[in-house]
Amino acid sequence: MLLLxxxxxxxxxxxLYIFLKDRYNREPKLKLFVCxxxxxxxxxxxxxxxxxxxxxxxxxxxxxxxxxxxxxxIVVALSExxxxxxxxxxxxxxxxxxxxxxxxxxxxxxxxxxxxTVENIGYVYQYGINTALLRMFLSVPAHGTFAVLMGYxxxxxxxVPEKRFYYLLLGVFWATFFHGTFDFFLFLQGGLVSAxxxxxxxxxxxxxxxxxxxYFSRRAIKEHVATSKQLFHETQSRNL
Numbered sequence: 409m410l411l412l413x414x415x416x417x418x419x420x421x422x423x424l425y426i427f428l429k430d431r432y433n434r435e436p437k438l439k440l441f442v443c444x445x446x447x448x449x450x451x452x453x454x455x456x457x458x459x460x461x462x463x464x465x466x467x468x469x470x471x472x473x474x475x476x477x478x479x480x481x482i483v484v485a486l487s488e489x490x491x492x493x494x495x496x497x498x499x500x501x502x503x504x505x506x507x508x509x510x511x512x513x514x515x516x517x518x519x520x521x522x523x524x525t526v527e528n529i530g531y532v533y534q535y536g537i538n539t540a541l542l543r544m545f546l547s548v549p550a551h552g553t554f555a556v557l558m559g560y561x562x563x564x565x566x567x568v569p570e571k572r573f574y575y576l577l578l579g580v581f582w583a584t585f586f587h588g589t590f591d592f593f594l595f596l597q598g599g600l601v602s603a604x605x606x607x608x609x610x611x612x613x614x615x616x617x618x619x620x621x622x623y624f625s626r627r628a629i630k631e632h633v634a635t636s637k638q639l640f641h642e643t644q645s646r647n648l
Contacts, residue, residue, distance in 0.1 A: 411533055415533070418528065420525075422521055423518055435506075436505055447495060447524075449522075450523050451527060454523075473601060480592035484591055489580055489583045490580065490584075492558070493579070495519045500519070512562035513556050513562075517552060531547075549618070553622055553625040557583050558580065560629075562576060589617040594610070
């Protein structure tokens with residue numbers, strides 16, 4: 409029970425934080441719950457893609473930094489972010505309740521935390537409480553930043569139809585970039601590169617990418633929350 413609680417707590421906490429930031433025009437709770445469930449289900453296509461592509465990737469690149477980079481950015485990060493994006497794009501994005509830019513972040517984070525929670529349960533039950541504590545403060549919040557970045561651009565795409573494809577593409581790109589960079593440094597641990605620079609320095613690289621992603625995520629949230637506040641007051645003024 410303790411492992412289960414530690415597995416699901418980070419995703420729920422981050423979801424609540426993003427939900428509570430939406431002070432002016434909150435989304436229907438049922439739709440948010442559905443997004444979370446869809447995020448849980450998005451683990452399935454990501455795993456299938458990774459299983460089908462891992463061996464061929466290894467055969468093509470062999471071992472080494474190039475293989476690790478391709479595996480981190482394309483096999484893992486892109487497959488996972490695309491799986492989450494599909495749930496966001498085809499369920500939440502068309503909804504009438506998606507009526508302000510910040511909603512992109514809200515819905516995207518719900519999907520992302522659904523994915524991260526299922527992934528976290530698998531890791532925690534396999535590796536135990538130390539992994540649960542480490543992932544609580546690193547891996548799950550990192551997934552949160554990837555989701556914020558994707559949602560930020562989804563929010564822009566919703567209300568700028570002429571640039572919709574461009575903004576949606578940017579959302580997938582930046583989520584994948586930071587996800588891949590984070591994983592790349594972690595995947596290098598224990599290998600040839602680690603023998604030269606050490607696992608500690610590689611961990612610093614992963615942590616640095618996470619911190620940069622937090623910085624951009626905070627800016628994204630601040631911008632869209634400000635827009636939400638402005639739209640709310642404009643609506644209130646028109647109704648007076």
